[in-house]
Amino acid sequence: MEIIVQKFGGSSVANTDKLFNVCKHITKEKNKGNAVVVVISAQGKTTDELISQEKEITSNPNKREHDMLVSVGEQISVAKLAMCLEELGYEAKPYLGWQVPIITDSNFGDANIIQIKTNKIIQDLQQGKIVIIAGFQGIDKNQDITTLGRGGSDTTAIALAVDLNAQKCEIFTDVDGVYSEDPNKNKNAVRYDKISYDKMLEMANNGAKVLHNKCVKMAKEKNVKIIVKSTFKEESQGTIVKA
Numbered sequence: 526m527e528i529i530v531q532k533f534g535g536s537s538v539a540n541t542d543k544l545f546n547v548c549k550h551i552t553k554e555k556n557k558g559n560a561v562v563v564v565i566s567a568q569g570k571t572t573d574e575l576i577s578q579e580k581e582i583t584s585n586p587n588k589r590e591h592d593m594l595v596s597v598g599e600q601i602s603v604a605k606l607a608m609c610l611e612e613l614g615y616e617a618k619p620y621l622g623w624q625v626p627i628i629t630d631s632n633f634g635d636a637n638i639i640q641i642k643t644n645k646i647i648q649d650l651q652q653g654k655i656v657i658i659a660g661f662q663g664i665d666k667n668q669d670i671t672t673l674g675r676g677g678s679d680t681t682a683i684a685l686a687v688d689l690n691a692q693k694c695e696i697f698t699d700v701d702g703v704y705s706e707d708p709n710k711n712k713n714a715v716r717y718d719k720i721s722y723d724k725m726l727e728m729a730n731n732g733a734k735v736l737h738n739k740c741v742k743m744a745k746e747k748n749v750k751i752i753v754k755s756t757f758k759e760e761s762q763g764t765i766v767k768a
């Protein structure tokens with residue numbers, strides 16, 4: 526069974542039309558006979574909105590409650606994406622971090638993945654289901670919900686690709702690859718066809734949020750190839766991040 530992990534960021538799933546658009550990428554791989562695991566983020570600016578609602582209450586939230594709140598966006602998006610796929614006639618199985626489970630340390634707000642129990646995922650894939658996993662979240666040894674840091678869904682995707690021994694990990698986003706600089710800020714930025722883990726890590730550490738820095742670190746350690754591509758511009762080949 527060839528397993529493919531596809532991750533879609535917040536702007537790629539911002540509304541119902543966009544959720545159905547994402548289904549095209551997913552079902553294309555599924556129709557080729559691949560086993561597909563999808564990771565998605567919260568829709569649009571949902572996580573930012575949750576944080577501003579929190580700020581209406583306190584500037585110093587209890588960290589456990591903070592993670593309980595900011596992880597909620599992904600619960601909405603995985604359930605909706607599963608419904609979209611089911612509407613299209615596919616069998617889907619959405620999971621929150623704790624349901625997998627994706628076990629993390631207790632570093633609330635910036636937790637690290639310790640272990641992913643993949644048995645339920647593999648069983649679902651064997652039954653032909655498209656598995657959908659909430660990005661950005663996990664559960665610690667005390668059964669408390671944790672989050673992996675802003676942009677952390679990328680890290681969920683890579684960790685799953687590692688543990689499922691996936692054939693490829695595609696990160697779909699709102700730009701068509703990794704550029705020399707943020708293409709939304711500098712129109713002269715050039716897109717890389719390929720980029721090394723080290724160069725990408727340097728860019729991520731300097732704030733190029735196209736990939737979460739922890740995800741690049743993990744991909745380098747485990748030698749997982751990352752493909753960054755556009756959700757909306759199908760003709761672009763994107764950028765391969767590798768050694």
Ligand code: ADP
Binds near residue numbers: 533676728732
């Ligand atoms: P997603 O919601 O898909 O995770 P993000 O907003 O986290 O997307 O990351 C994509 C954004 O990263 C782009 O819209 C772009 O503005 C920004 N970005 C910053 N630096 C770069 C870069 N060097 N190459 C590509 N995109 C970059």
Ligand code: ASP
Binds near residue numbers: 535566572674677678
């Ligand atoms: N929804 C989370 C955030 O906005 C995680 C992610 O998008 O990767 O940071």
Ligand code: MG
Binds near residue numbers: 534676679734735736
């Ligand atoms: Mg992101």
